[in-house]
Amino acid sequence: MNPLATKIARWIESQGPISVAQYMNLCQFDAEGGSYTARQTIGRDFITSPEVSQTFGEMLGLWVAQTWYDQGRPANPRLIEMGPGRGTLMADALRAITAAAPEFLAVAEIVLVEASPALMTMQREKLKLTSADIAWHERFDDALTDRPLYLIANEFFDCLPVHQYVKTERGWCERMVGNKDGALTFALNPDPVPNSATLLPPSRGTAKDGAVYEVSPAALALAEEIGRAVAKQGGGALIMDYGYDSAGFGDTLQAVANGKPADVLNEPGDSDLSAHVDFLALARAAAAGGAAVYGPTTQCNFLADLGIGERGERLIKSNPTDARDIAIAIDRLVNPAEMGALFKALVLVAQGAPKPPGFGFG
Structure with a gap:
């Protein structure tokens, strides 16, 4: 794990899993390890x-x-x-x-x-x-x-950071980033989103289990x-x-x-x-x-x-x-x-x- 991964893992250990949006924000703008704030390389790896x-x-x-x-x-x-x-x-x-x-x-x-x-x-x-x-x-x-x-x-x-929601049998649950055995991993919030009607598109009701919405x-x-x-x-x-x-x-x-x-x-x-x-x-x-x-x-x-x-x-x-x-x-x-x-x-x-x-x- 690089220093930022270790920092994020320790944060999760003390505070609990973080959203995908929080993770993206840390990856980009962490003062010490963010890709935009700290990395001294050529910049974006994508060919724009x-x-x-x-x-x-x-x-x-x-x-x-x-x-x-x-x-x-x-x-x-x-x-x-x-x-x-x-x-x-x-x-x-x-x-x-x-x-x-x-x-x-x-x-x-x-x-x-x-x-x-x-x-x-x-x-x-x-x-x-x-x-x-x-x-x-x-x-x-x-x-x-x-x-x-x-x-x-x-x-x-x-x-820009996105939140991800996954359709489960109990409703739409937010995808989180957790720490398992010292490694960063994806997990789902056990509680479904309470106000999914305001977050998700009208077609959300037809989505199958496992569908992801960002x-x-x-x-x-x-x-x-x-x-x-x-x-x-x-x-x-x-x-x-x-x-x-x-x-x-x-x-x-x-x-x-x-x-x-x-x-x-x-x-x-x-x-x-x-x-x-x-x-x-x-x-x-x-x-x-x-x-x-x-x-x-x-x-x-x-x-x-x-x-x-x-x-x-x-x-x-x-x-x-x-x-x-x-x-x-x-x-x-x-x-x-x-x-x-x-x-x-x-x-x-x-x-x-x-x-x-x-x-x-x-």
């Missing part, structure tokens, strides 16, 4: 869309610029990226915005919301050559909601907060992630270390944990905050409508020796058998705002 092709970040940058134009170019906009990873997406987005809408950058404040000191260092290095003035915040809060915001959250919500209160609260800010101040929010767009059940919690699947309970803090995003739940939360919601739609449809195919053709024309690599990378983003269907896009704008880019298909 911006790392696949520069066209991904460029398309999102153009989405920001076009949304701003369509809304009448509101004054004092703020461009925010949640969990910007290595800074690749923002670098590509800024390059595209600089070419297409330099007047946006002339008036916009740019903020990166990042909790990892190690990743902040990487982002500063990645973005040091940009002429834009960039600020960093550790969290999204009221200080960022006082002006029109254009927010991008790519593969951010999948990292819910992320942190994700829902954040989606509602962003929706409220957009509804009040204007702008738009683009959420892209892997997940599902229909009510369903399943254990999607996963760990990745060194680019390979890992045991969720093994070496906590040394791997990246995530779970599929419930896009319908996010949409309901954002709507409760007052925002108009578009989607979810597939990443394939969204990027195609933004013009990723045409951008790829121009990129290939400018770099003919790299034509095959460029085509393969873009295909990975949009092919339904690759990332095109599993990844979704959800957009929030103010009520009455123009229809945002990315939804002109069909």
